[in-house]
Amino acid sequence: MTTLLGRFKQRLRRFAQKPGSADLSPYRALLDEVNARAEAIGKLSDTELTEAATALREKAPFKRADLVEVVALGREAADRALGLRPFDVQVLGALGLLDKHVVEMATGEGKTLSGAIAAAGFALQGKQAHVVSVNDYLAQRDAEWMGPLYALLGVSAGWLSQSSKPEERRAAYQAEVTYASVSEIGFDVLRDRLATSVADRIVPEPSVALVDEADSVFVDEARVPLVLAGSTAGPAADPALAELVKRLRRDLHFEVDDEERNVYLTGAGSEAVERALGGIDLYSDEHVSTTLSKVNVALHAQVLLHRDVDYIVRDGKVHLINDTKGRIAKLQRWPDGLQAAVEAKEAVATTDSGEVLDSITVQALLNRYPLVCGMTGTAVAVAEQLRTFYALEVLVIPSNVDCVREDEESRVYATLEQKEAAIVAAIAEAHGNGRPILVGTLDVAESERLSRKLAEAGLECVVLNAKNDAEEASIIADAGSFERITVSTQMAGRGTDIRLGGHESTDRERIAELGGLYVIGTGRHSSSRLDDQLRGRAGRQGDPGGSVFFSSLQDELFTQYVPDFADASEVEEDGRVVDRGTLATVEHAQRVAEGVHLEIHRNTWRYSKLIEHQRLLLLKRREELLTGGDAWEELARRKPERAEELAELDEEVRFEAARQIALHHLDQRWTDHLVFLTDLREGIHLRALARQNPLDEFHREAITAFNKVENDAWEESEDTFVKVTIDAEGAHLEAAGVQRPNTTWTYLVHDNPFSSGLEETFKGLVNMVRRK
Structure with missing residues (x-):
């Protein structure tokens, strides 16, 4: 009777305080079955326990009894291998993860152990599990901590970090359970997408992503693009502009909007800058897209980005701060122009610039996985976003001991x-x-x-x-x-x-x-x-x-x-x-902020979805080129005379030469397409002034441009196919001036912290009118 009353109270509390969460009742029934198996499993020797877990591999996909068995074995293995016997709530968490939910478990309730049992359960079903962490430290800590548990269940586990070498990464990905930060997995995916040999790829086909600190990864970092860049001789920021904008005065030379998200020159400011730069006309065709743009970026860096708030300077470098974690955002940077402007403002060395070879958002990265689940202490607050962007439901797990805070x-x-x-x-x-x-x-x-x-x-x-x-x-x-x-x-x-x-x-x-x-x-x-x-x-x-x-x-x-x-x-x-009204307004401000962030996320994804769809179409074509003889067949069809000249070469040499030529130009055209899409998106809100829908216009132009990518790549491949020397050693691409970047590096692009919507457009127009 006491148990029934307790469950009724828990259901009532969940209904009252945790809207939008999944029903816990089915998992409680499974928990009873897991507990019923405890005594029998406890009598198994370590060898017998491992054999029992191994026997489950032949039963995939798991039925109800198999699911109960794997969790019961996981609980016993944790007790023996780690000295940690999972509480009932941790078992519930593991069951929820295995059923593809985001489980909400309070602080200190043992999410790491629940995640390990679930990851082992996925592995025993033949599904390779990536336990996705928010940083390298947690990935290594949890992999090593949970290692004995996996070993007792007969499951291989590994981890990788930013410092992992290629062979270490390959070994980690070959394990059945791999612990890694979301950024490292993303960077490896980007590198694989530019591989020119199947043997160079290291990331297996995605299967299961089990995400730790799920709300942070799914929501806070979802819009952050992970970037693979190649070296170019990009222009450095002008330190003189950084010094110039420092002399400008607020409300006289520039104004800042009410939300402190955008800064713009006044008429007096434009005139002051023009005098300082030798009497130029900032708004002339010669300077509006170059000098004016650089001045605005320098002004943004000076006025809106604050040292020890948005970034710190350490060891002669600018390091961004992740505002949701308070930590240095390793490898993260603003887009090149803004990054360089901040570095000029702080008088530190400017970091390398380069062209973006490919990029992927965290959201798109996670959506690659057929099966996704996660765990965190705060999931209900973002239940709508988890449902909208990932089709995930939240399962709230009660605390093992009531919170008395x-x-x-x-x-x-x-x-x-x-x-x-x-x-x-x-x-x-x-x-x-x-x-x-x-x-x-x-x-x-x-x-x-x-x-x-x-x-x-x-x-x-x-x-x-x-x-x-x-x-x-x-x-x-x-x-x-x-x-x-x-x-x-x-x-x-x-x-x-x-x-x-x-x-x-x-x-x-x-x-x-x-x-x-x-x-x-x-x-x-x-x-x-x-x-x-x-x-x-x-x-x-x-x-x-x-x-x-x-x-x-x-x-x-x-x-x-x-x-x-x-x-x-x-x-x-x-x-x-x-007064109660003001106190309520503080709560209101927070709800407004959350609504704004949700709308930004939703709007960003509206644009990103098309880009990701185009990326997948291109990757499909790239895969055909990488793994088959399509490149030679196409180039031979287009340039039969050249193909005839090379007929005496070994078939594999001819195929490989054509493959490298075609892959190079397809990748280069995709890089150019990304530049086009970036420029298009930055100014697309201007279409609203002509009563056009910016999103519709973006889609229209992006689709038109993408339809030219492959054909342009083949036309350039034809030229290279004809002019490059191809002999028994292959295609001498570098000698013909056709080569990939000498160096590449990875980083995250911090979302532009400034709004660029219609409101700012009107402000810019008003400013120009004032000046004229």
């Missing part, structure tokens, strides 16, 4: 100064009795500013941000220690496990009596998921804990998404806002 009502202040004074006071009060405190800040600059204020108040703290990320593990390990104050960016907001009492759990009971870890957020994020991730650092596995968020009416979230808000009507002497 006390989440206080948010505190809102009129000004930024009043908010930070209140934060210091709150920290001092909690620190007075030795309670450990984790302070989550929004960026590097804020973390350092707050640490200075704490020092002035006589409060010693440890700072964790993108500048000292190498110390992350040691800092987090002791963040739950007695009297510890840790000030961190969003680095500590996801994927970290903070134990009460530190890594040795010293004074654990003492700290628990004080209320456990106290999480203080210095501002609301643009997504409620990030707030929830930060809160989730406290209250792990039934531990006591508390959280509170501070906001001000001068915070960027408020000013950007509720710019027309009138002053608060009820403000106390210390600046705290108490």
Whole structure:
């Protein structure tokens, strides 16, 4: 009776608080069957357990009984190999993953172990599983940690990272379960797409993607293009322009829109720039697409991108900061012009520029897999996006132990100064009795500013941000220690496990009596998921804990998404806002931000879908050229005289020469097509001024251009086929000036942080009218 009542309460709670999630009841029934197998499986020797798992390989695809058996074997293997016996909720998580869901499991509930059991289950069905992580560190940690579990089940496992050599990558991909970051898998896919020999490819056909921190990968990083570039002698940014825009004054020479997303020259600004550049006309045909564009990019870099907020400078290089993680975004950069402008602004060496050989978004990368699932602590908040873009449903797994964390009502202040004074006071009060405190800040600059204020108040703290990320593990390990104050960016907001009492759990009971870890957020994020991730650092596995968020009416979230808000009507002497209307408006600002991001994601995908479709069509044709004799047959048909001249050569030599010629030109035309699509998309919103639908116009022109790609490639291949020397050693392409880039590199392009919609178009037109 108690069990039935408990389940009824859980269903009621799920219905009330977790809308859009899948029904847990079928998995509870499977759990009962898994538990019923525990005693029998527990009597197996290690050898017998491995043999039982191996026997399941012959039963794929799994039926209900097989699914129960593999999870039951996985639970027993985890107990023996790792000393971790999965709780019922972890078994439920594994079952949900095997049924292609995104499972939501609270912080500290053991998602890693659930994911490993599910990955082994996929492998035993003959499906190669890629466990997709958000970074290399987690990929290596989890692969090595779960290795003994896989070994006991007779499943091979491997991992790869940014530093992995080609042979190490190949070995990792040959394993049945491969742990890797999403970017590394994407980069390997891009390299394979430009391979000129089947033997050079290393990534197997996609089968299963099991995504850790699923909301971050599926949503936050979904629009980020992964890029493979080839070296070119691109123009460097002009340091003189960087110095010039530094002298321009806001509201006189340039204006910034209300959302701080776009900056544009005024009439006076245009005249000042023209005088400084020797009396040129910025809007003449000669300069409008070159000089004016460079000035605008330099202005964007100077005004809208902030050091220690959007990027840091370390070791003479500009490093972007991932705003959802607070970490350095390794290998990530803005498009070449903006990247170079920021580097000129900071007077550091300009990084290599080059042509984009191919690219793929994270969303398109994951959609390659026939079967996708994932796990995270915050999935329900993005259930709509998971359903819309990936056809995935969320399965909410209850906590093993009820969360007893006390989440206080948010505190809102009129000004930024009043908010930070209140934060210091709150920290001092909690620190007075030795309670450990984790302070989550929004960026590097804020973390350092707050640490200075704490020092002035006589409060010693440890700072964790993108500048000292190498110390992350040691800092987090002791963040739950007695009297510890840790000030961190969003680095500590996801994927970290903070134990009460530190890594040795010293004074654990003492700290628990004080209320456990106290999480203080210095501002609301643009997504409620990030707030929830930060809160989730406290209250792990039934531990006591508390959280509170501070906001001000001068915070960027408020000013950007509720710019027309009138002053608060009820403000106390210390600046705290108490009227309910204003407090509700802060929540509203966050919902508006989430809606904007959803619409950006949706709109971006509308454009990306066509590009990805064209890419797949081209890859199909490329595969035919790579694996068959199509290239020789086509070139021989087009140029029979040349084919006759080469008739005495060995067939394989002729086929390979034609193949390399055709692949080179097809790849080059695709590169040119990507450049065309980029330029087209950047200006397509202008079509709205002529009452045309920008998306329809983009599709119309993109399709027309794509239809020429293959034919143009064959025409250029004909010319090369005729002029290049082809002998017993093959085609001497380099001697004929036909060669691929000497060097290639990979990086991620940070989405342009500035809007480029119709509103900015009108602003630009108004600006030109003012000038004229």
